[in-house]
Amino acid sequence: MKDYLIYFAQAYPNFRRPELESLADLYNIPLDLSHHDESNPFLIVQLENDDQARKIMERSVLSKGIYELWGHGKTVEELQENVKQISSDKFEIFKENSFRFNFIGYKGSRSNRQKVKLIESFSFMAFTGHVSMNNPDEIYTILEEYEVTGSEKATTPINLWLGRQIQLSARTENILDKYDLRTRKYIGTTSFDAELSLVSCNIGQVAPGKITYDPFAGTGSFLVAAANYGGLPMGSDIDVRMLKGKSDDCNIQANFKQYNTSLYFIDIMTMDFTNNALRSDFVIDTIVCDPPYGIREGLRVCGAKNAEKAAGREHVVIDGEKAHLRRDFIPPKKPYELANLLDDLLTFAADRLPLDGRLAFWMPTANDDFEINQIPQHKNLQLIYNLEQEFNKWSRRLLVYVKRDESYAGETSNGLKAHHIKNFRERYFNGFNEKSR
Ligand SMILES: C[S@@+](CC[C@H](N)C(=O)[O-])C[C@H]1O[C@@H](n2cnc3c(N)ncnc32)[C@H](O)[C@@H]1O
Numbered sequence: 001m002k003d004y005l006i007y008f009a010q011a012y013p014n015f016r017r018p019e020l021e022s023l024a025d026l027y028n029i030p031l032d033l034s035h036h037d038e039s040n041p042f043l044i045v046q047l048e049n050d051d052q053a054r055k056i057m058e059r060s061v062l063s064k065g066i067y068e069l070w071g072h073g074k075t076v077e078e079l080q081e082n083v084k085q086i087s088s089d090k091f092e093i094f095k096e097n098s099f100r101f102n103f104i105g106y107k108g109s110r111s112n113r114q115k116v117k118l119i120e121s122f123s124f125m126a127f128t129g130h131v132s133m134n135n136p137d138e139i140y141t142i143l144e145e146y147e148v149t150g151s152e153k154a155t156t157p158i159n160l161w162l163g164r165q166i167q168l169s170a171r172t173e174n175i176l177d178k179y180d181l182r183t184r185k186y187i188g189t190t191s192f193d194a195e196l197s198l199v200s201c202n203i204g205q206v207a208p209g210k211i212t213y214d215p216f217a218g219t220g221s222f223l224v225a226a227a228n229y230g231g232l233p234m235g236s237d238i239d240v241r242m243l244k245g246k247s248d249d250c251n252i253q254a255n256f257k258q259y260n261t262s263l264y265f266i267d268i269m270t271m272d273f274t275n276n277a278l279r280s281d282f283v284i285d286t287i288v289c290d291p292p293y294g295i296r297e298g299l300r301v302c303g304a305k306n307a308e309k310a311a312g313r314e315h316v317v318i319d320g321e322k323a324h325l326r327r328d329f330i331p332p333k334k335p336y337e338l339a340n341l342l343d344d345l346l347t348f349a350a351d352r353l354p355l356d357g358r359l360a361f362w363m364p365t366a367n368d369d370f371e372i373n374q375i376p377q378h379k380n381l382q383l384i385y386n387l388e389q390e391f392n393k394w395s396r397r398l399l400v401y402v403k404r405d406e407s408y409a410g411e412t413s414n415g416l417k418a419h420h421i422k423n424f425r426e427r428y429f430n431g432f433n434e435k436s437r
Contacts, residue, residue: 001046001047001048002046002047002048002049002068002069003044003045003046003068003069004044004045004046004047004053004066004067004068004069004163004166005042005043005044005066005067005069005143005161005163006020006042006043006044006045006057006063006065006066007041007042007063007064007065007066007067007104007143008041008042008043008062008063008064009041009061009062009063009064009169009171010041011062011195012062012195012196012199012389013038013039014038014387014388015062015196015199015203015387015398016036016038016062016063017033017036018203018385018387018400019060019061019062019063019199019202019203020033020056020060020062020063021033022202022203022204022205023055023056023059023060023202024056025205026205026207027052027055027056029047029052029055029056031045031047031056032045032046033045041106042106042143042145042159042161044069050068050166053066053068053166053167054066054166054167057166057167057168057169058167058169058170059169059170059202059229060169060170060171060202061169061170061171061175061176061195061198061199061202062171062199063169063171064104064168064169064171064172065141065165065166065167065168065169065172066166066167066169067141067143067161067163067164067165067166068163068164068166069161069162069163070083070086070087070090070140070161070162070163070164071083071084071085071086071087071161071162072159072160072161072162073159073160074158074159074160075160076118076121076160078160079160079161079162080121080122080124083122083125083162084124087162090164091125091126091127094127094129094137094138094164095126095127095128095129096127096128096129097127097129097136097137097138098129098130098131098132098135098136098137098138099127099129099131099132099136099137099138099139099140100131100132100133100136100139100140101115101119101122101139101140101141101142102139102140102141102142102165103115103141103142103143103144104141104142104143104144105144105146105157106143106144106145106146107145107146107147107148107154108144108146108148108153108154108155108157109144109146110144110155118142119142122140122162138164138165139164139165140162140163140164140165141162141163141164141165142160142161142162143160143161143162143163144157144159144160144161145157145158145159145160146158170198175198175228176194176195176198178259179194179197179198179224179225179228179259180194181193181194184224184255184258185249185250185254185255185257185258186219186220186245186246186250186251186252186254186255187219188218188219188242190218190219190242190290191218191219191221192221192222192290192362193221194221194225196389196398197221197222197224197225198225198228199398200222200225200288200360200362200398201222201225201226201228201229201231201288202229203358203360203385203387203398203400204286204287204288204358204359204360204400205286205358206225206226206229206230206231206286206288207229207230207231207285207286208229208230208231209230209231209232210231210232210285210286211231211232211234211266211283211284211285211286212226212231212232212233212234212284212285212286212287212288213233213234213235213236213278213284213286213287213288214226214233214234214235214236214287214288214289215235215236215237215273215276215287215289215291215345215348216236216237216273216289216290216291216292217235217236217237217242217243217252217268217289218237218239218242218290219242219245219252219255220233220235220252220255220268221290222235222288222289222290223235223252223256223265223268224252224255224256224259224261225288226264226286226288227256227259227261227264227265228259228261230264231264231285231286232264232265232266233264233265233266234266234267234268234284235252235267235268235269236268236269236270236271236273237268237270237271238270238271238272238273238300238301238302238333239270240270243268243269243270252265252268253265272300272301272302272333273301273341273344273345273348274301274302274336274341274344275301275302276348278352280351280352282352283352283354284352284353284357285353285354285357286353286357286358286359286360287345287348287349287352287353287358287359287360287361288360288361289345289360289361289362290361290362291338291341291342291345291361291362291363292341293338293363293364293424293425293428294338294424294425295364295424295425295428298333298335299335299336299338299341299425300333300334300335300336301333301334301336302331302332302333302334303331303332303333303334304332304334305332305334305335310332337417338416338424339376339414339416339417340417342363342376342414342416343376343414343417345359345361346359346376346377346378346381346401347378349378349381349401349403350378350379350380350381350403353403354403355403355404355405356402356403357402357403358400358401358402358403359381359400359401359403360398360399360400360401361398361399362396362397362398362399363375363396363397363399364394364395364396364397364424364428365394365395365396365397365424366393366394366424366427366432367390367393367394367395367432368393368432370395371415372386373413373415374415374416375397375399375415376413376414376415376416377410377411377412377413377414378401378410378412379408379409379410379411379412380403380404380405380406380408380410381401381402381403381404381410382401382402382404382408382410383399383400383401384400384401384402385398385399385400386398386399386400387399387400393431393432394424394427394428394432
């Protein structure tokens with residue numbers, strides 16, 4: 001095993017470990033991240049080889065890059081001593097390769113002149129390859145951590161590492177700019193932000209050639225994120241207007257065209273999730289979604305509020321045809337409880353996912369009355385992550401479950417129902433003033 005240094009982004013630190021763990025698990029790479037510290041963007045991990053490092057980093061959204069560790073010190077002198085001690089054997093291997101140096105400074109940086117001086121002080125590595133700024137064989141990166149005290153600009157690092165760059169992350173390669181909602185052809189009020197859509201797909205283990213289903217597809221944010229990773233996305237939504245978009249140049253298909261991923265896109269269909277028409281033996285590998293909570297969209301299912309009245313309409317005939325059997329019939333919708341919808345979602349996932357397949361969905365919770373037992377559970381689904389993104393009075397949580405076989409003795413429970421938690425919508429529009437129980 002070799003030491004590698006991971007440099008994380010300063011975003012959603014509690015999602016970082018689940019993202020990398022999920023990617024490592026997807027590629028069957030043993031990776032111990034138990035020592036990950038959310039307050040520190042630097043992490044040393046052990047991997048067998050560069051190929052493993054490349055695989056776990058390439059798709060990552062919450063990391064910036066991974067480096068083969070050549071040395072560490074609290075001062076420049078300590079770093080150089082350590083490089084000589086632990087990496088001398090590598091000097092020969094890379095001796096003739098072209099190279100350049102890079103700097104990464106966390107909470108501080110040094111001037112260009114200082115950088116040049118520092119690079120020159122590594123001349124003991126005696127590389128004979130030429131320096132290439134544009135296309136070097138190797139990039140040696142000096143990563144520095146500074147400590148800011150008061151308002152003073154930090155000038156001396158408290159930790160320095162030298163690493164050979166193995167792989168920059170999708171984030172460093174600008175995936176967030178590419179999927180930025182501000183430049184996406186079709187978005188709506190329900191569109192989910194690009195960063196967390198991509199992270200959800202990573203933690204959901206969307207993989208090339210695997211069918212990814214979003215049952216509440218809306219404007220298709222998770223669908224385009226899934227296709228980015230080679231997943232085969234398929235979506236449904238009860239609201240045909242969402243799926244249709246505004247024009248040929250402003251709909252879900254246009255988004256796939258924009259990202260050059262149309263080939264992966266299976267299709268979308270107008271369908272009430274609770275009256276699901278997908279064949280029962282149709283294999284769905286991953287489910288990633290953001291169910292309706294009634295904030296920007298209604299939670300509705302097919303059915304009539306008043307069954308008696310609706311029964312009376314069954315006799316309505318248009319042009320000799322029963323109205324409700326015509327193709328242009330729009331079925332009535334009625335409100336539905338969120339607690340029931342989440343039950344339906346878990347039951348569907350437990351029935352349709354293959355063993356080890358993942359269900360990842362977002363659930364909002366009020367901060368003042370959240371209890372862990374509100375998270376719905378199913379006896380064949382193991383909840384592996386409950387990741388909180390906190391706002392002022394409420395949070396949304398990415399809940400990630402893995403399908404287990406019958407020998408997994410989980411419990412089925414619905415905390416929202418059991419604790420009579422009011423629909424999140426009511427509390428949201430009350431400004432969370434009235435408690436739900
Ligand atoms: C929170 S939005 C999801 C938005 C989506 N992630 C996007 O990128 O735009 C929830 C969606 O669920 C849909 N919906 C509500 N009730 C539904 C039902 N019974 N079956 C399927 N979709 C439903 C709504 O029309 C809405 O588009």
